[in-house]
Amino acid sequence: MQTHEKPSTSPADAKVVVESLLEQMTLAEKIGQMIQPDSTQIEPEDVATYAVGSVLSGGNSAPAANDVQGWANRVREYMQASLQTRLKIPLIYAADCVHGHNNCHGAVVFPHNIGLGATRDALLVERIGAITAREMLACNLHWNFAPCLSVPQDLRWGRIYEGFGSDPALAGQLGAAYTRGLQAEGVAACAKHFVGDGGAEWGTRRRLSWVDFWEQGGGSWMIDQGDVNVDEATFRAVHLAPYYPSIDAGALTVMASFNSWRGLKVHASRYLLTDVLKGEMGFQGFIVSDWMAIHQLSPDMYTCVIQSVNAGLDMMMYPLDIPGFIAALTTAVENGDVPLARVDDAVRRILTVKQRLGLFEQPLTDDSRMSEVGSAAHRAVAREAVRKSLVLLKNENAALPLGHDSGRIGVAGQAADDIGLQCGGWTITWQGSSGDIVPGETLLDALRQTLPDADIDYAADGQLAGGHADVGVVVIAEAPYAEGVGDCESLALDPADIALIERVRAQVDRLVLVIYSGRPLLLEPVEPLCDAIVAAWLPGSEGLGMTDVLCGDYPFTGRLPHAWIASMDQLPVTALSRNGAVPSYPYGFGLT
Ligand code: BGC
Ligand code: BGC
Numbered sequence: 001m002q003t004h005e006k007p008s009t010s011p012a013d014a015k016v017v018v019e020s021l022l023e024q025m026t027l028a029e030k031i032g033q034m035i036q037p038d039s040t041q042i043e044p045e046d047v048a049t050y051a052v053g054s055v056l057s058g059g060n061s062a063p064a065a066n067d068v069q070g071w072a073n074r075v076r077e078y079m080q081a082s083l084q085t086r087l088k089i090p091l092i093y094a095a096d097c098v099h100g101h102n103n104c105h106g107a108v109v110f111p112h113n114i115g116l117g118a119t120r121d122a123l124l125v126e127r128i129g130a131i132t133a134r135e136m137l138a139c140n141l142h143w144n145f146a147p148c149l150s151v152p153q154d155l156r157w158g159r160i161y162e163g164f165g166s167d168p169a170l171a172g173q174l175g176a177a178y179t180r181g182l183q184a185e186g187v188a189a190c191a192k193h194f195v196g197d198g199g200a201e202w203g204t205r206r207r208l209s210w211v212d213f214w215e216q217g218g219g220s221w222m223i224d225q226g227d228v229n230v231d232e233a234t235f236r237a238v239h240l241a242p243y244y245p246s247i248d249a250g251a252l253t254v255m256a257s258f259n260s261w262r263g264l265k266v267h268a269s270r271y272l273l274t275d276v277l278k279g280e281m282g283f284q285g286f287i288v289s290d291w292m293a294i295h296q297l298s299p300d301m302y303t304c305v306i307q308s309v310n311a312g313l314d315m316m317m318y319p320l321d322i323p324g325f326i327a328a329l330t331t332a333v334e335n336g337d338v339p340l341a342r343v344d345d346a347v348r349r350i351l352t353v354k355q356r357l358g359l360f361e362q363p364l365t366d367d368s369r370m371s372e373v374g375s376a377a378h379r380a381v382a383r384e385a386v387r388k389s390l391v392l393l394k395n396e397n398a399a400l401p402l403g404h405d406s407g408r409i410g411v412a413g414q415a416a417d418d419i420g421l422q423c424g425g426w427t428i429t430w431q432g433s434s435g436d437i438v439p440g441e442t443l444l445d446a447l448r449q450t451l452p453d454a455d456i457d458y459a460a461d462g463q464l465a466g467g468h469a470d471v472g473v474v475v476i477a478e479a480p481y482a483e484g485v486g487d488c489e490s491l492a493l494d495p496a497d498i499a500l501i502e503r504v505r506a507q508v509d510r511l512v513l514v515i516y517s518g519r520p521l522l523l524e525p526v527e528p529l530c531d532a533i534v535a536a537w538l539p540g541s542e543g544l545g546m547t548d549v550l551c552g553d554y555p556f557t558g559r560l561p562h563a564w565i566a567s568m569d570q571l572p573v574t575a576l577s578r579n580g581a582v583p584s585y586p587y588g589f590g591l592t
Helices: 011-024 027-033 044-050 068-083 113-119 122-137 168-185 213-217 232-240 243-248 270-280 301-311 322-335 340-356 367-372 376-389 419-423 443-450 495-505 544-550 573-579
Strands: 054-057 092-095 190-194 253-256 286-288 391-395 409-412 456-459 469-477 508-516 532-537
Touching (some): 011 340, 027 340, 044 068, 068 367, 092 340, 122 376, 168 232, 190 243, 190 270, 376 532, 409 443, 409 495
Parallel strands (some): 190 253, 409 456, 469 508, 508 532
Antiparallel strands (some): 391 532
């Protein structure tokens, strides 16, 4: 990897730069720093109008020219606009690069965090953080809305795969490793979603008549953004614990969570945001709201603004209407409903992060970085992550490994040759999609490359040529989803997938099942039909990482980051320990 000179970012320098700016800023300029619109909501020419401190590209907001050059150009326009404002304060541009720079066509797509959890490999996760940072910096992005430190409790949640696993210590360790990797390269981490996102209960999401943005993606939204109803000791042990290692590692930002704790939305909780996070835990960076989340506090904008700013939020992601937010916060300061000192504290925190990242000296990166995006070196690390993330749940009758001596290999299932399904949500678009959406190798491509002389037959519908193969490899996948769109009442396999498995079973001597999913699915009806079962999670663009282990060049080492439940009544997993139910495969399971 090339090294690039880094600007000086010492705490002492920060204080001088930041305090002198604060003295010169008008209230409007201070409030501007506290706003983060989405790129679809603001054009570069309006950056100066509001003196905005940040812009994000949300999950559906990739630039029209979606490649490295297109991203770099588009972000540069916003950055340059900020450098033309009165005080020339650079904005900080953010995106959800939650498994690589995943919305940028051509970037390497890593496994989602659930797969990284299965690797148990903190050094690997740190390298992934560093590579993600380098691919972002090539596009002038300095802020990643990652890592996600949630500790998911209910596998029906649509965000299970964004967390590393159900053990708070694992989430804490891997989250801190990722934070170190990102920030060592000069990209700010954002530990999210603070706090309790993984603990919301089915059916507790409040439907608010004045908030309807989330219904756009469809889905059930039954858990996501809901309520966590546990006592404080449990809340701290399960959901707060993973934040300590990332904050110790110097995480520069934290995102507040949509969920509530015992009925109070985190965005309005001064106790959690100010007393606990900034006070007790000593967090020095700034807290950003989640997407329009403050609008869930009240139908009245003024109330939303004073509650959230006074609770300790420093920056607002995409307020419904920018002029309205500015007017409300200005009035609140004038009325004394929000102390000016609170605004100053928020702005001081935001400017300090910008200074620590070197943005004042070097707001734009140089074009030489662009060639690194999606490079062979980066793909090799993703491939390593894939092979370490696969969990072997079952292997009988020597079904695996596959080799040139396996005889005829019959591959079945659309997912075997669909890179979109292999990547899952948060890939190119918010929800992700099936199809040829990013460069890389599908499992079928990878098998053909790894076993060039093997007799491989592919039939998406499972109707194998000649009606027979020695080994069948069936690949099934959950349709991609993100957030509450993926909240799902039942984790039963799709009946079409069960039929596919049965069809192939009837034509082969040995059957290998590979599953792409963001969470454990109920295997009970098909388990007896399979000789081998591999949980591949959402592995991303590097299919060769799968064949590395499926074909025996490397051993399986992945271990389950969640208990693999046997039936729906074993949920939430906390009930598992209470009722003594036995999952299909316990937490930590994985054949080698
Ligand atoms: C999600 C966050 C994400 C943000 C920006 C929200 O809906 O909850 O995880 O960072 O959108 O895309
Ligand atoms: C955006 C996402 C965001 C979501 C929130 C989508 O339109 O692209 O980034 O997380 O809305 O509802």
